Amino acid sequence: MRIVHRWIAIVILGFALWFSITGIAVQGIDIATIMSHAPATDPNMLAIRESIDGPPNQIVIRPQDYAAQSFPTGSDYARLFESLTRAVRSDLGPAAPLAYLDVRSEQGKAVGEVRSGEITLRYSLADGQRLPPPPNGPQGPQSSAHNTAKHLHRLFFLGDDMLWLNAFVGIGLGAMIVTGIVMYFRLLKARARLKRYNPFWSAGGAWRRLHRSVSVVAAVFLLVVAVTGTLLSIDSLSFGLYRALYPDRLVHGFSPIGTVGDFSTPLRDDERDPMLVATLAAYRAHDGDRPIKAIRLRTFAGHPQGIIIAGGDATEQLIFNARSGMTEGLSGAGYPYTGFPTGWQLHELLKRIHRGDVIGVPGRVIDLLSGLSLAFLSISGLALYLDLKGRRSKAGRKGLFWR
Structure with a gap:
């Protein structure tokens, strides 16, 4: 289990840090916009509400x-x-x-x-x-800090043919969380046999102690973010494939007829x-x-x-x-088919769960803290890996991957 956890971490660590930082940026912009009571015509507020009421041919609210x-x-x-x-x-x-x-x-x-x-x-x-x-009314995504950060978060700048990376990293992150939870409870069980019941023990040095403690607190929230993010990325990948396979069903070369047709x-x-x-x-x-x-x-x-x-x-x-x-x-x-296999309703629900606003601003704050946790776990995990690798190098073991 430790081997799987470490190998996955090595492969996706850079992406995990990228997603956490850009996700923090998106959530920070959104919370600041909402808490400042920005007008409905504010570019960031328009971007936040962009698709919550359906595709263009369903939206009535202005x-x-x-x-x-x-x-x-x-x-x-x-x-x-x-x-x-x-x-x-x-x-x-x-x-x-x-x-x-x-x-x-x-x-x-x-x-x-x-x-x-x-x-x-x-x-x-x-x-x-x-x-x-x-x-x-505004047509299509608006130029805003929210959308700039979101496009970075979703790796849109790499193009539709690279959307699989989001799903790949999401699956890897989910696997890391699960393997980390399993390892934690195995250690907790072993410590319980020694009558050591503290769930936040201090063995292994400062980085390991902090890494373990933050993981325990944030694991469930990070798993929700990882699972919903993976499902959303698969939906978006399917959307891109639909547009590539059926250009005759698009309006203006981008929007499926199901989202804009009468x-x-x-x-x-x-x-x-x-x-x-x-x-x-x-x-x-x-x-x-x-x-x-x-x-x-x-x-x-x-x-x-x-x-x-x-x-x-x-x-x-x-x-x-x-x-x-x-x-x-x-x-x-x-x-009409909108390009999302889950349908627009479920896709929007997954987005609301992913960003936390399914329970309002408190959910967004939890999501922001989850992003900060992921950033810290990425950095602390890297520190632990480099420390262990350094000790192995001194012993003549120079491989990047080990059992």
Whole structure:
């Protein structure tokens, strides 16, 4: 077990140190951005939220929604949707296909939005007047400190054909953690037979004592980071292979059609009111009376959906099936393939576990401490290896690998 642990460490130590330092950088940037209450339009905040609400063809929430004023309690949403439908039918005619109907609060006023084909129309719902086109949201990854550090962390600069390195190092790191845990408990058991029960014993010198102590405390957290990081890297590798194998299924040479294509079915006018009623009922059952900032009705990939943007400081996008009232995720039966074998929903969950924010800022702090632990273990492990190698060299044993 010790041999396996040492040999793996020699092979991946440099990568482990790289991943720990760049991971610390990403997490440090994110925590500083969140704790400083950066606005939703801040480049780092945009990067943090980049894909949590789905690929571009599923996202309804916009950066300005986070600071938008909510609709007053008791607003007549049915009347607002009726006014929107009347306005767009007056402009486009009764047969024009409508991809979605969207009612939202902007600067304290009710605004309606409709897409028909390549046209997006917006109206003031107070008087039915046409408004300028919707603000163009950021397209693709934004230039930010977060994304710079993330690209370094994921070795993107080496190209898609080298993404296997992430998975290789993740598997190696997981194996090191497991072998380290096994060795620790073997020693702990042997010491227990001698009635030495201290789990943080001091034998072996300062480096070994510190290495062992940090390992014991951080092992479980590091294993979670290693496993989720490995799964994410395999997902990303599969994404790269998909783009290489099926260039005809890409838009702009990069994005799979499943992430940006229009998979909506035109809404009929007689579907509007039942979908709205079901959506509001589902929302109230799910979330109570949190203030609403926007509602969109659509049929996406065969799923009748009502999407609600709600909340104050913690504004979020919620998706409900506008027929059954059940909550819906970012993946599901009939959804288009996005390039990730796990599906967008699970991929995003793995990312949230990997970076710790599945339990909020405390999870991010734990993740940051895990990164610091990995950096220390890499350095202390190297110190132990060089010390042992030096002693072996003096004895005439100069090999890099030994039993």
